Amino acid sequence: MIVTFQQLKNEFERILLARGVSKQxxxxxxxxxxxxxxxxxYSHGINRFPRFIQQLEAGDxxxxxxxxxxLSLGAIELSNIVEKCTTLGTIFKAIxxxxxxxxxxVVY
Numbered sequence: 225m226i227v228t229f230q231q232l233k234n235e236f237e238r239i240l241l242a243r244g245v246s247k248q249x250x251x252x253x254x255x256x257x258x259x260x261x262x263x264x265x266y267s268h269g270i271n272r273f274p275r276f277i278q279q280l281e282a283g284d285x286x287x288x289x290x291x292x293x294x295l296s297l298g299a300i301e302l303s304n305i306v307e308k309c310t311t312l313g314t315i316f317k318a319i320x321x322x323x324x325x326x327x328x329x330v331v332y
Contacts, residue, residue, distance in 0.1 A: 233258035236273060243280055245287040 236254035245253065257276075261269030279285045 229258055229262050232261060232270070239273075239277065240280075240287075243277070245280070249287050 233254045236257045237250050240250035240253055241247065253276075257269050257273050259269075260266075260272075263269075266272075276285070280287065
């Protein structure tokens with residue numbers, strides 16, 4: 225079965241929305257999972273998604289949590305994402321970079 229990028233993204237988003245993730249965060253997460261799958265990094269794409277959902281359902285990931293800046297050193301910022309590991313850290317980083325670079329998404 226061949227699945228298009230959009231079909232995969234839509235399914236990821238549907239599953240996240242069904243688990244109470246906000247529309248904005250569900251869309252960002254779904255895009256990131258679909259992009260990493262499309263790029264061939266399956267360990268952080270489609271193969272990671274079931275574990276991500278398990279962590280979400282277990283409460284290990286709290287999608288409503290917001291990162292708080294702890295320290296700012298010019299272009300480098302430290303937040304509580306590392307401390308608590310319960311926020312959608314990569315998503316917040318991507319959103320932050322997107323904002324900083326005038327809508328050019330930088331994902332690492």
